[in-house]
Amino acid sequence: MTTPTPHTPLRSSLAGDPDMAELVDMFLEELPQRLTVLTTAVDTGDIETLRRLAHQLKGAAGGYGFDPIGKAAGSLEALLKASGDASQSQLSSMAGSIADLKTLCERALLGRTH
Template structure:
């Protein structure tokens, strides 16, 4: 994926709202691992509707703070759910976990530097 981990234009637009960004990133880091676990559980139990709902809510959360690649993964995961394609969803889950790791790393660095 050619997109940045966190959209730099978004970060620039938030430059004068660093405390807000730091709070948003902190919440993301503390809460999203639980949601990722729920997504994995829904996937392994084949609960497509729950999986779609969780992917949709994570997509919204990611979009709010400019985490474009996670948002994109969630969109694809949502579409796979709508199509009932669990094999595709499994593959996308791997992508999503990798992008979440990238996002956490970016956020930890951001928090350390600001």
């Protein structure tokens, strides 16, 4: 088994489900925009936007067959919740979790079929 690197494409576990193909494509099409929102929220210390984004990805990514993204988003949400009124400085303590989520999203984009 090879260890996934940032360059290993992450494919949806539902890629073979004809009902889901279109939805998975749609999710991937919108993913770059979500990544932009994520980056901006981190840069500006917009905790609420970050929390909402993590919350929504936690709930939805699994539904599109991207369980690892859902799990990473869930971990980030938990960290954000635990820190309460997280400040910009506290955000840096979550840098690892944020980077994990970003990497997984980027790998999912690499796995796009078209």
